[in-house]
Each structure stands twice: as C-alpha cells, then as structure tokens.
Amino acid sequence: VNGAAAALLQVRRDQMLGKSIGELIADPAVRDAVQGIIRGSGQRRTFELRREDDQGGGILRIHVRPLRRDDCGGALVTVEDITQQRVADAARNSFVAQATHELRTPLTNMRLCLEAALDDKQTDPAVLREHFNILSHETRRLERMVGEMLSMAEIEAGSLQLKSDDVRLEKVFDELASDYRPQAAEKRIELVFDLPPKLPVIVADRDKLLVTLHNLLGNALKYTPAGGKVTVAVRVEGASGQTLVIDVSDTGIGISPDEQPKIFAKFYRAKDPRVGKITGTGLGLALAREIARLHGGDITVQSELDKGSTFTLNLPARAAQAKAA
Ligand SMILES: Nc1ncnc2c1ncn2[C@@H]1O[C@H](COP(=O)(O)OP(=O)(O)OP(=O)(O)O)[C@@H](O)[C@H]1O
Ligand SMILES: [Mg+2]
Structure with missing residues (x-):
C-alpha cells in the first residue's frame, strides 16, 4: 500500500499493513472481486465509490486486477481520485449543451433571413438590404462565438498565442x-x-x-x-x-x-x-x-x-x- 492510496482511503499507512482488503475498503463488491482474484477465479474489475470527508466528499475509482496472469498469488488494487475529473466533465457537458444552443440562435436567424431574401415576391431593395444587414451581423456573431470557443480550448491546452x-x-x-x-x-x-x-x-x-x-x-x-x-x-x-x-x-x-x-x-x-x-x-x-x-x-x-x-x-x-x- 503506497502513501497516496492511504491518503485517498483516509487511513494511516502504518495502520494498513497486514489488514485485509475488507478492512480497508468497506465496499463488499470490491472485497468479493479481490477475493475472487486471490482464489484464481476473478477477473479485472473497476468500481466507483463515493468517499465522504469533511470537504464534501468525492469519487474514487478502484481498479482490481490479478497481479500476474495465470497466477493466483495476489491482486493489485489501484485507487484513483476522480472527483476533479468529474467536476470538469460536468462543466464540459453543460458547456457543450449551452454552446450548441447558442450557436443555433444566429444560425436560425440567418436561415430565416436567407429564406425571406430568396422569396420571389420580395423585390423591394430596402427590405432586401435589411435582410443582408442582419445576415452580415449574424455571420459575424457566429464567427465570434466559434472564435471564443476555440480560444477557450487553446487556453485550456496552454497554447493560446497572440498576434501583434x-x-x-x-x-x-x-x-x-x-x-x-x-x-x-x-x-x-x-x-x-x-x-x-x-x-x-x-x-x-x-x-x-x-x-x-x-x-x-x-x-x-x-x-x-x-x-x-x-x-x-x-x-x-x-x-x-x-x-x-x-x-x-x-x-x-x-x-x-x-x-x-x-x-x-x-x-x-x-x-x-x-x-x-x-x-x-x-x-x-x-x-x-x-x-x-x-x-x-x-x-x-x-x-x-x-x-x-x-x-x-x-x-x-x-x-x-x-x-x-
Ligand atoms: N455587467 C454585469 N452586470 C452584472 N453581472 C455581470 C456582468 N458581467 C458579468 N456578470 C456576472 O458574471 C458572470 C460571468 O460572466 P461571463 O461573461 O463570464 O459569463 P456569461 O455572460 O454568463 O456567459 P458568456 O460565456 O456567454 O459570456 C455572469 O453570469 C453574471 O453573473
Ligand atoms: Mg458574458
């Protein structure tokens, strides 16, 4: 058991040695998986468990796998804290939903304007001009939104560069x-x-x-x-x-x-x-x-x-x- 795992499981390392998996991870499904592997009949499995602590808890991902192929000697259990990953995933999903919704607004306006301008009965140059103005405005808005999303992705990747x-x-x-x-x-x-x-x-x-x-x-x-x-x-x-x-x-x-x-x-x-x-x-x-x-x-x-x-x-x-x- 290494130090990081001990910290994630909220136990002191020196108290862990010699303990059974059941005492370290309370979840019965994880325990069964580990025991299955030790008996030689288990497969690799992944679990996600909620972890409670005084900072609002988190999510742990636990991988259980045999230590060596065809060897019934032991099981390797890895513990990973995926709380931050989940928070980022949730933000990204809501961003995609929100962004899609926002991109649709200018696109809809552009389609309506184009359809109106293409209408055979519409020959008034002033009205046509107004449609093209809206089209130009909405095209720019769309361009800006896409640019913003790209810049955000570049900031995320640490590759945003300035032109001068x-x-x-x-x-x-x-x-x-x-x-x-x-x-x-x-x-x-x-x-x-x-x-x-x-x-x-x-x-x-x-x-x-x-x-x-x-x-x-x-x-x-x-x-x-x-x-x-x-x-x-x-x-x-x-x-x-x-x-x-x-x-x-x-x-x-x-x-x-x-x-x-x-x-x-x-x-x-x-x-x-x-x-x-x-x-x-x-x-x-x-x-x-x-x-x-x-x-x-x-x-x-x-x-x-x-x-x-x-x-x-x-x-x-x-x-x-x-x-x-
Ligand atoms: N001028 C303002 N007056 C009041 N609240 C503001 C103002 N500008 C920003 N805020 C607050 O700050 C928050 C973050 O602003 P930000 O521009 O980052 O996001 P947004 O306007 O919600 O979305 P978008 O990504 O489309 O700009 C807003 O949601 C709003 O609560
Ligand atoms: Mg804003």
Whole structure:
C-alpha cells in the first residue's frame, strides 16, 4: 500500500499493513472481486465509490486486477481520485449543451433571413438590404462565438498565442458601436461612447482584443434591464501615455461583493435568479481576463447589487511605430 492510496482511503499507512482488503475498503463488491482474484477465479474489475470527508466528499475509482496472469498469488488494487475529473466533465457537458444552443440562435436567424431574401415576391431593395444587414451581423456573431470557443480550448491546452497588429482604436470603437447600437435601442438602453479626441494606435492582437471588448459590452447590455445606461469610457493614463484604460459601466443588476471575485472563473455565473434567465456559458469573462493578462494588462470589477457594475480593462499602450509615409 503506497502513501497516496492511504491518503485517498483516509487511513494511516502504518495502520494498513497486514489488514485485509475488507478492512480497508468497506465496499463488499470490491472485497468479493479481490477475493475472487486471490482464489484464481476473478477477473479485472473497476468500481466507483463515493468517499465522504469533511470537504464534501468525492469519487474514487478502484481498479482490481490479478497481479500476474495465470497466477493466483495476489491482486493489485489501484485507487484513483476522480472527483476533479468529474467536476470538469460536468462543466464540459453543460458547456457543450449551452454552446450548441447558442450557436443555433444566429444560425436560425440567418436561415430565416436567407429564406425571406430568396422569396420571389420580395423585390423591394430596402427590405432586401435589411435582410443582408442582419445576415452580415449574424455571420459575424457566429464567427465570434466559434472564435471564443476555440480560444477557450487553446487556453485550456496552454497554447493560446497572440498576434501583434497595429490596432486603430477609432475603428475598433466604431465597429463596437455599430454592432451594439441596434441591440441597445431594442432594449431602450442608452449607449454612450466617451472617447478622447485622439486615440493612440496600439500594438495588440486585434481579434482577441475585440473578443474581450465584446464580452464586456455584451455583458453590460445583457445584465442591464430596459431603460438603463451603458457607458464605454476610454482614457490614456500616465505622463507619456503608457496605459490604455477602458471602463465599461452599466446601471444593471450588479454583482454581490462575495461573487465579484468568482465571476472570472470558467463557467461561473452569479447565483442571482435574474442571471439564470439570461443565456450564457460563464466563459466570457474568464476568456476576457486571460486575453487581457496575456497582453500584460488586466480586468477588474467594481459593482453594487441593483446599482450597476464597472468593468475596467487596462492594457499597456505600447504605441505602434509610426509608419514612414
Ligand atoms: N455587467 C454585469 N452586470 C452584472 N453581472 C455581470 C456582468 N458581467 C458579468 N456578470 C456576472 O458574471 C458572470 C460571468 O460572466 P461571463 O461573461 O463570464 O459569463 P456569461 O455572460 O454568463 O456567459 P458568456 O460565456 O456567454 O459570456 C455572469 O453570469 C453574471 O453573473
Ligand atoms: Mg458574458
């Protein structure tokens, strides 16, 4: 019996030696399997047992197999703690279900738009144009979601890499504004961009930076009831402009103090029943913070329940080299 097995079975190693399997593992099925092998008639078997402890318990996987083929001398019992594996499996399964559901929404909208545009009776150019606008918007949304899922998988595998582009921030915020204006208007949310007259060009991974901003702005609009206000305020801090600070504030449902540190964890969604009614996977902020940190920046939150939240993204504003004309 090795030390790790002793720890998993919650017994002291020196107390284990010389004991029968029945005294170590209470489960009668495991005991029978071991005795069967010792008698020479048993097969290899795998069991999963619940383990109780003061930290909420866990799941142990126990393999029982003959020590040597055709030898009835002994049985090898290995004990593995699969609690974490199970937690990750559950999160992954709910993610797949959630992701599939979310991917379907833009796809359905795209099909409806295409069908409407393909309708022979529909010849009004203005209406057709509107359909194509929606198609373009939904295609981008789909692209973004797939990109987010890929990035998440890359973070998981430790292989997320940044490209470095010269990012023209004016263009980035223009794009964000045109992406979110319709959604804000539909929800009667006032959307304000408070930008300095001149924005620096920074070196960053443009697509990943957009993922981050989309998450923050998307959340602000999602978690703010109709009639509220969302502000994106941008400033450059430091004498020679070293840090780009972007505040995304809303007048929404807010986040309780004890949950504020938790919302950056993968798959975490606040217990607030109002959150449960809104679709989401709980991946957005985990990804956004990871991207900010890979850039040498960070995301922090300040929030008050029922008042609103401010998410602050700061990024080192390494100015891009001015290109020779
Ligand atoms: N602006 C906000 N106001 C209130 N709660 C927020 C806000 N932004 C995030 N939260 C809380 O933090 C949780 C995690 O946010 P995150 O963006 O990671 O996931 P999500 O929005 O639920 O799903 P998605 O993966 O689609 O972004 C949310 O479920 C919500 O409880
Ligand atoms: Mg989100």
